[in-house]
Amino acid sequence: MPLSRKTKFAYGVGQIAETVKSTGFNIFLFFFFTQVLGLSGSLAGLAVMIALVFDAVTDPLAGYISDHSRSRFGRRHPFMLAAALPLGIAWYFLFTPPDGLGQTGLFLWLTGFAVLVRGAITLYYVPYLGLGAELTLDYHERTSVAAWRGFCGVSGAAVVVLLGVPLFFPETATFENGLLNPAGYPLVALFGALLMAASILLSAWGTQGQISTLPTNNSTQNPLSLRENLFSIWRNSSFRALFLGTLLVAISIGITQTLNMHLNVYFWGLTSNNIALLGAGVLLGWPVGILLTKPLHQRFDKKPTIIGAALVAALASNIAVVLALLGMFPSQSSALFVPLILLLLFVGGAASGLAMISGASMMADVAQQHADHSGQQQEGFFFSAISFTGKMAAAAGYLVAGIGLDLIGFPLQASPSEVSITQVSHLAMLSLSAGIFAFASACTYTRYQLRQPATEAVLC
Numbered sequence: 069m070p071l072s073r074k075t076k077f078a079y080g081v082g083q084i085a086e087t088v089k090s091t092g093f094n095i096f097l098f099f100f101f102t103q104v105l106g107l108s109g110s111l112a113g114l115a116v117m118i119a120l121v122f123d124a125v126t127d128p129l130a131g132y133i134s135d136h137s138r139s140r141f142g143r144r145h146p147f148m149l150a151a152a153l154p155l156g157i158a159w160y161f162l163f164t165p166p167d168g169l170g171q172t173g174l175f176l177w178l179t180g181f182a183v184l185v186r187g188a189i190t191l192y193y194v195p196y197l198g199l200g201a202e203l204t205l206d207y208h209e210r211t212s213v214a215a216w217r218g219f220c221g222v223s224g225a226a227v228v229v230l231l232g233v234p235l236f237f238p239e240t241a242t243f244e245n246g247l248l249n250p251a252g253y254p255l256v257a258l259f260g261a262l263l264m265a266a267s268i269l270l271s272a273w274g275t276q277g278q279i280s281t282l283p284t285n286n287s288t289q290n291p292l293s294l295r296e297n298l299f300s301i302w303r304n305s306s307f308r309a310l311f312l313g314t315l316l317v318a319i320s321i322g323i324t325q326t327l328n329m330h331l332n333v334y335f336w337g338l339t340s341n342n343i344a345l346l347g348a349g350v351l352l353g354w355p356v357g358i359l360l361t362k363p364l365h366q367r368f369d370k371k372p373t374i375i376g377a378a379l380v381a382a383l384a385s386n387i388a389v390v391l392a393l394l395g396m397f398p399s400q401s402s403a404l405f406v407p408l409i410l411l412l413l414f415v416g417g418a419a420s421g422l423a424m425i426s427g428a429s430m431m432a433d434v435a436q437q438h439a440d441h442s443g444q445q446q447e448g449f450f451f452s453a454i455s456f457t458g459k460m461a462a463a464a465g466y467l468v469a470g471i472g473l474d475l476i477g478f479p480l481q482a483s484p485s486e487v488s489i490t491q492v493s494h495l496a497m498l499s500l501s502a503g504i505f506a507f508a509s510a511c512t513y514t515r516y517q518l519r520q521p522a523t524e525a526v527l528c
Contacts, residue, residue: 071204073215078274079200080216082148083116084224084267085155086193088260089185092159092229092516096247097182098466099329100163104250106481107174113177113326113470119182120322120463123190124456143264144195144202145272151192152268156261158184163257192268199275213367214428215358218421220267222354229347232256237340239447245333246340252280264449283396295303306434309515310427315461316509318425322465322500324385327495330478331389334487335496338402349410353417360418361425377423378513382506384416384495389496432483433518465502472498 098116101107107115130147137143154495162181169177200213237246246252301307333339338346357377364373388409391397398404476494479487 070206070209074454075275076216077220077275078215078271079203079213080218080220080271081267081274082196082271083217083221084195085264085271086189087221087224087474088228088264088267089155089159089189090259091225092256094162094325095229095233095329096253098470098512099247099333100250100253101174101178101494102480103330103333104248105165105174105483106443107171107178110116111171111470111471112176112178113467113473115179115182116326116466116470117463118179119186120466122183123186123198123464124459126187126190127194127456127459130190131198134195136197139355141276144199145276147197148192148268148272152265155185155188155192155268158188158262159264160254160257171408185242196271196430196527200428203275203433208362208365210432211362211425211429214425214432215249215361217428218358218425219355221254222358224263224267225315225354226348226351228260229351230344232259233344233347237343244485247329247333247343248481248483301438304434304438305515306430306437306517309512309517310431310434312515313374313378313509313512314427316505316512318459318461319465320382320502320509322462322467322478323402323469323505324499325401325462326466326469326475327499328496330473331499334484335389335392335492337484340408346406346413346431349413350420351418353414353419354421356414357418357421357423358425361422361429364422365426365429369519370433371428371513371519374423374426374430374516375513376511377419377426378506378510381416381419381423382503382510383414384419385506386413386503389500393493393496427436430516430518437518466507468501469498 076375093116098112101112101115102109134143158181162185165177172428177374200217201210203213204210233247236252236259237249239246240249243249328363329343332343332346361373388397398408473495476491476498478491478495
């Protein structure tokens, strides 16, 4: 029986929590601790890496436990509900360190609360992803479920970027760029905490009616050990392709996310209002990519779609920086400056949305194929294993970027006018290292083997 739109929407709303967390980490966290509070890039990168490694290690454990749990509230919902309050509290304190901590104190504060935030999101998000894979057995409806999740996630990111940046970081005479004003960050923390907790509770409440229809894990009577689970899923060649592709993408994302706000403020010379405006390019592109997912899957299937999306996303995210370094991109005073960046961000956003939905849909197919062949319902473990490698690789990306900032001598707590052209150029070249890993990910996806006819035969 097809899922109702109400159920798909309720499930999708849950993505807002993870997206707000990710967007907050990507846009605010590293910049806040380095350029506003003065923590060194190496220590900030190390702190984020430690939190990501902790998060990655706990992902398979959370997937394994939720796969094999039993309660009258289902396998996934109890974990989702338990995470809401701890996540909100940890998120607020992450952005509100007390004054006078110094380098060691800031490092410990960032590490400790980043670990707590990521631990709470793991408790919620891994079972949440497992729930999405269980909602339907239909090959194309899985894409629809992932698309609803993507749309809601974009909405959460839009609220953070389009509303949060200009509202909480307005330009003032005191600060050359509003994002350098420390007063805005506690407001971001409170707003994000409330939004994440609310989205989790709404998603759990809206999908509780599906609990009785979800598959039960017959292996709970004689479950495989954690090690046996790992060996079992690693033998699947399609899983390995998604695993390695995610690893390479995650390294790229880690570098890009760490340096993105630095590039916006110091390389492009954007104000906080302009950053929010240009952020709309990505946010408008994502829904377009999500809408294109199902027709492209039906026309070309999932594997060619994700390969093409990975290549386009990598190109779109790097070409403007390359052209600017070569002196071939319009200057900020040109009428073409904003439209061209908006266009590239739009294309990159569409490709990223297309790749994300394709990957989620493909992983659900792999998990179902494994369940049919082995009799083991391990949706949570499959998604957690992919999440594990992604976070471990992203941790490496954050550390590389943080150390890179110190190696190029990039100044802390500096206004844009105080940074030399040479330092800005080195910053841009450091950011381009992410593109190498992004292009390499497309090659790994060629090893994916599931195709529509074969998968449909398995699912019937």
